Amino acid sequence: MKLARSCLLLCLAGLAVMSSATFGASLSTRFFSNRDGLRLHYLEAGSGPQTIVFVPGWLMPAAVFRLQLQALGDEFRVLAFDPRSQGLSEISHGPHDPARRMADLEDFLLAAGVGDYVLAGWSLGVLESLDFIEQKPQEGLRGLVLIDNSIGEGRPPAASSSRRRDDLNDPKRREEYLTNFCRGIFRTPPPADIADAVLRSALRVPAGAARQLLGQPYPRTYWRDIVARQEVPVLYAIRPRLREQGEALQRRKGELAQVEVFEEAGHTLFVDEPSRFNSLVAAFSRRTFMSLPDGARSASNGRPPVSDN
Numbered sequence: 245m246k247l248a249r250s251c252l253l254l255c256l257a258g259l260a261v262m263s264s265a266t267f268g269a270s271l272s273t274r275f276f277s278n279r280d281g282l283r284l285h286y287l288e289a290g291s292g293p294q295t296i297v298f299v300p301g302w303l304m305p306a307a308v309f310r311l312q313l314q315a316l317g318d319e320f321r322v323l324a325f326d327p328r329s330q331g332l333s334e335i336s337h338g339p340h341d342p343a344r345r346m347a348d349l350e351d352f353l354l355a356a357g358v359g360d361y362v363l364a365g366w367s368l369g370v371l372e373s374l375d376f377i378e379q380k381p382q383e384g385l386r387g388l389v390l391i392d393n394s395i396g397e398g399r400p401p402a403a404s405s406s407r408r409r410d411d412l413n414d415p416k417r418r419e420e421y422l423t424n425f426c427r428g429i430f431r432t433p434p435p436a437d438i439a440d441a442v443l444r445s446a447l448r449v450p451a452g453a454a455r456q457l458l459g460q461p462y463p464r465t466y467w468r469d470i471v472a473r474q475e476v477p478v479l480y481a482i483r484p485r486l487r488e489q490g491e492a493l494q495r496r497k498g499e500l501a502q503v504e505v506f507e508e509a510g511h512t513l514f515v516d517e518p519s520r521f522n523s524l525v526a527a528f529s530r531r532t533f534m535s536l537p538d539g540a541r542s543a544s545n546g547r548p549p550v551s552d553n
Contacts, residue, residue: 271313273332276355278348285332286352287324289317294533295358296389296525298324299349301367301511302457303422303449305331307441308366311518316526325352327372329449331441340453342461346376362529364389367511371460374470387532388471389479389525392511396468397492401485412454422446431510438515472496479528481521483509502528 271289278284287306296316298309306324316322326333328340328348338344349372353361361384365373370393377385394401411421426443433439471478471493480490480503490503504524509516 270317271310274356275332276352278328278351280338282328282336282348283334284328284348284352285326286356287313287326288322288356289313290319290321292321293359294529295321295323295361296529297353297358297361297363298322299363299365299369299373300324300327300330301369301393303330303446303454304367305441305445307331307445308438308512308515310435310438310441312514312522312525315518315522316529319526320529323356323358325349326445329453331445335448335450336453337450340456342372342375343379345372346379349373349376350380358384360384360386360533362387362389362525362532364391364525365393366391366514367393368457369393370395371467374467375462377474378466378470385476387477387479387528388474389481389528390471391481392483392486392513394464394467394486395471395480395489395493396464396466397471397489397496399488400464401489412451415451418451419447429511431508431512431516434512434515474500476500477502477528477532479504479524481506481513481524483507483511483513 271287274286274288275283276286285306287309290313296312298306298312300306300308306326309324313322313324327345328334328336363373363377363382363385365371365388370390373388373390374395376382377388411417423443426439426446429442430439434442478493478497478501480493480501482490482503483506487505490505493501494503502524506513506517506520514521
């Protein structure tokens with residue numbers, strides 16, 4: 245037990261050093277306590293009232309969005325969240341069900357003092373973001389960026405291998421599976437700091453939590469109907485496997501939807517093609533914020549304490 249705790253502390257220390265050394269002065273690491281007293285983490289770049297919030301995928305850290313924080317932080321305030329047990333957030337041995345994760349996201353937005361914002365979810369973060377705005381309607385939400393996951397349109401994509409759960413259940417195979425998984429999400433070799441942060445985060449999430457996060461208690465139409473009800477613009481950035489869903493979304497939403505297919509990218513299309521992705525998100529965010537009248541910013545009151553370490 246002591247050895248495991250020592251390994252965890254070393255892992256966290258390595259991530260903290262990597263964050264401060266790699267990201268530079270323009271990026272800050274923040275911690276806050278959620279309503280249950282769990283210490284959660286997020287990264288921040290830039291400043292101002294116009295905010296872009298990134299929510300990562302299954303087992304992934306906020307640090308996977310380092311290239312977005314650096315590039316978009318020149319124009320916007322950019323935040324990337326570490327959900328419970330991921331990245332630099334405290335490991336929770338309690339539930340990781342949708343209700344608990346939504347409460348954590350709500351606490352994060354309050355702690356960070358987020359007013360008007362564009363919400364960008366990737367992979368599992370797409371589903372968690374959509375569930376969040378459905379269950380907890382957001383007055384400050386100005387746009388949605390949905391990155392490379394099914395949203396219930398058209399035919400479902402091919403199911404992933406059932407071996408994943410088996411590998412997660414077997415301690416001898418779990419590390420090999422997660423190592424291969426973390427390599428496989430990139431089409432081209434990523435920056436070393438991002439690859440390292442991704443693997444460290446995936447390996448530290450408890451096996452039971454990783455399995456729980458794979459289950460979603462909703463039918464496919466739940467996601468489709470949430471997106472259909474939104475009156476804010478939607479940017480859907482996907483690989484070719486989701487092209488049919490993108491076309492269905494475009495027909496359904498018309499001018500409110502922008503679909504961009506990354507033909508040669510991997511699942512982390514924002515790492516494989518960061519220049520194109522960042523340009524798209526910047527232009528999309530400018531348009532969403534441009535319609536706001538001057539001075540119309542949501543006030544945030546009663547912010548919980550936020551620390552830098």
